[in-house]
Amino acid sequence: MAAHSTSTKHIWKTFFILLIITTVEVGLGMYNSANPGDMNWTILKWAFIIMTIWKAYFIVVDFMHVGSEEKSLKLTLALPMIILIPYLLFIILNEAIYVHGTLH
Amino acid sequence: MSTETTTSVWGGGNRPMKASYGKLMMWFFLLTDALTFSGFLVAYGFARHKYEEIWPLAENVFTHFPGIEGHQPLLYVALMTFILIMSSVTMVLAVHYGHEMNKKKVTLWMGLTLLGGIIFLGSQAWEWMHFINGTAEGAMLLADGSVAHVLQAGELINGQTYAHEILKLGENYFITEGAKVSELLNGAEPIYGANMVVNEYGAPQFANFFFFITGFHGFHVFLGVVINLIIFVNILLGTYEKRGHYEMVEKVGLYWHFVDLVWVFVFTFFYLI
Numbered sequence: 001m002a003a004h005s006t007s008t009k010h011i012w013k014t015f016f017i018l019l020i021i022t023t024v025e026v027g028l029g030m031y032n033s034a035n036p037g038d039m040n041w042t043i044l045k046w047a048f049i050i051m052t053i054w055k056a057y058f059i060v061v062d063f064m065h066v067g068s069e070e071k072s073l074k075l076t077l078a079l080p081m082i083i084l085i086p087y088l089l090f091i092i093l094n095e096a097i098y099v100h101g102t103l104h
Numbered sequence: 105m106s107t108e109t110t111t112s113v114w115g116g117g118n119r120p121m122k123a124s125y126g127k128l129m130m131w132f133f134l135l136t137d138a139l140t141f142s143g144f145l146v147a148y149g150f151a152r153h154k155y156e157e158i159w160p161l162a163e164n165v166f167t168h169f170p171g172i173e174g175h176q177p178l179l180y181v182a183l184m185t186f187i188l189i190m191s192s193v194t195m196v197l198a199v200h201y202g203h204e205m206n207k208k209k210v211t212l213w214m215g216l217t218l219l220g221g222i223i224f225l226g227s228q229a230w231e232w233m234h235f236i237n238g239t240a241e242g243a244m245l246l247a248d249g250s251v252a253h254v255l256q257a258g259e260l261i262n263g264q265t266y267a268h269e270i271l272k273l274g275e276n277y278f279i280t281e282g283a284k285v286s287e288l289l290n291g292a293e294p295i296y297g298a299n300m301v302v303n304e305y306g307a308p309q310f311a312n313f314f315f316f317i318t319g320f321h322g323f324h325v326f327l328g329v330v331i332n333l334i335i336f337v338n339i340l341l342g343t344y345e346k347r348g349h350y351e352m353v354e355k356v357g358l359y360w361h362f363v364d365l366v367w368v369f370v371f372t373f374f375y376l377i
Contacts, residue, residue, distance in 0.1 A: 008200060015193045022189065026182040029376045033163040033177040045377055052372040056365055063196045063361045073121040073131075080135060085142045092146045096153035 014062040021051050130355050134362045137324075141366050144317050145373050151309045157274035158251070160306035162375045168234050181375045184227045185367065191220025192364040199357045202350025207339065210350060214336050217360065221329040228322050235314065238297025243304035247291035250274065251306060254289075273306050314374065321370055324363050331356050 025048060032039055061067040066074055120128060152159050163177035172179075198213035244252045252272045270279045270288060279285055295302045298311035305311075335356050344350045 008197060011193060011196050011200065015189065018189050019186070022182070022185055025372070025376060026178050026185075029163065029178045048372050048376045052368055055368050059192065059361055059365045059368065063192055063364075064358055065199075069123060070121045073123055076121065077131060077135065081138065081142075084139065085146075088142060088146050089149070092150050093153060096150040099150075100154050100156060 010062070014058050017058055018055055021055050025051050124351065126351065126355050127358065130358045134358065137362065138366075141317075141320075141369070144313075144320065145369060148313045148317065148373065151307075151313060155307040155309055158307045160303070160310050165235065165305045165310075166231060166375070170230070178375060180227075180231065181371060184224060184231070185371050187220055187224050187227065188364050188367050191217050191224065192361055194220060195357050195360045199350070199354050202344070202353045205345070205350070207342070207345055210344075210353060211336075211339050214332065214339055214353065218329065218332050218336055221325055221332060221360075225322065225325055225329065228318065228325075232315075232318075235311070236297050236299065238295075238304045242294050242296040244270075244289060244292040245295045245302055246272070246288060251295070251302075251304065252288065252292070317370060317374070321363070321366055324366065328356075328360050328363050331359065 028039070028044060028047070032041075032044060060077075066077060119125070123131070162181075166181060167175045167177050169176040169179045169183075194213045194216040198210050198217060201209035201213060241254075244254055246252055250272055252270050254270050255278075270285050272279065272288070279288060295304050297304060298308075298314075300308070300312055300315065302308055303311040335352055338344065338352065339350075344352060
């Protein structure tokens with residue numbers, strides 16, 4: 001059980017990190033909605049994606065305690081995601097850009 | 105059945121990767137579920153690229169907030185996200201006190217987790233209701249299957265006043281010529297809100313994906329609430345005190361955090377981007 005001795009202080013710290021990231025995301029989203037074109041959409045979009053993955057990291061590592069699991073388990077969980085999802089994204093979105101305007 | 109003294113790996117005598125059987129099985133499930141949701145969200149991306157011109161922006165669709173008038177993009181979904189993150193924290197606290205065998209505190213935090221889940225489900229029902237009912241003005245479903253927004257004459261849009269009257273979604277210009285407008289509206293039907301067939305905000309695929317992905321996520325939340333309730337009753341009955349550990353709370357905790365994790369991605373790809 002020693003491996004899981006997360007302190008409540010640490011839990012609340014993670015909560016505030018998640019809360020701050022979400023607030024920043026919502027703030028940027030609201031600003032962009034009110035003033036379309038003010039911010040570079042490509043940069044903003046990537047900022048949203050990076051913040052999302054950052055939040056996911058905190059949830060998985062701290063809340064799901066993967067941070068204190070064995071390295072073998074960490075890799076078992078992370079590798080299928082890291083390999084398969086970008087692969088799927090690449091194939092499907094690439095095709096979507098091609099299909100756009102060709103079929104109805 | 106293998107006994108405690110079994111040391112063979114294949115006999116299940118040790119804990120693979122130092123995780124218990126139950127937790128590993130939960131991880132197996134979550135891994136497959138994560139790939140399922142990835143498939144859905146990537147498919148959403150495909151449809152969005154395909155129908156880029158008529159794809160509605162979520163910030164123009166979900167603009168209601170209970171008790172506040174007017175256009176409130178993102179506010180309501182931010183609240184829903186906050187509720188889910190909060191219930192994730194209460195769950196991790198329940199797991200924490202489970203390790204300390206503190207029945208009173210596990211009961212408290214597990215109860216709050218349950219409450220958070222129920223509030224989230226209610227919020228989602230409210231959001232669905234608004235999306236299904238749509239706006240008071242609605243839109244016109246034209247005879248060719250495309251959606252058009254009919255606007256009042258003299259309305260100011262992007263710094264320009266239009267004499268009239270109709271914006272066919274996917275086109276960048278307003279159709280103002282009287283004869284053209286009546287030709288377009290010939291055989292058109294008014295539509296309000298969204299369902300699996302029509303969507304007043306734009307591409308019906310947007311509504312299909314919205315109902316399917318948030319519905320599938322909502323179904324996960326619902327199952328989570330049911331499972332949490334069963335565990336909560338068992339905590340109250342003292343089942344885990346007798347068993348000597350609260351690992352069951354930890355296992356449902358993994359599931360509950362996963363539901364929160366999926367929402368983080370749904371929030372970004374549906375509402376922000």
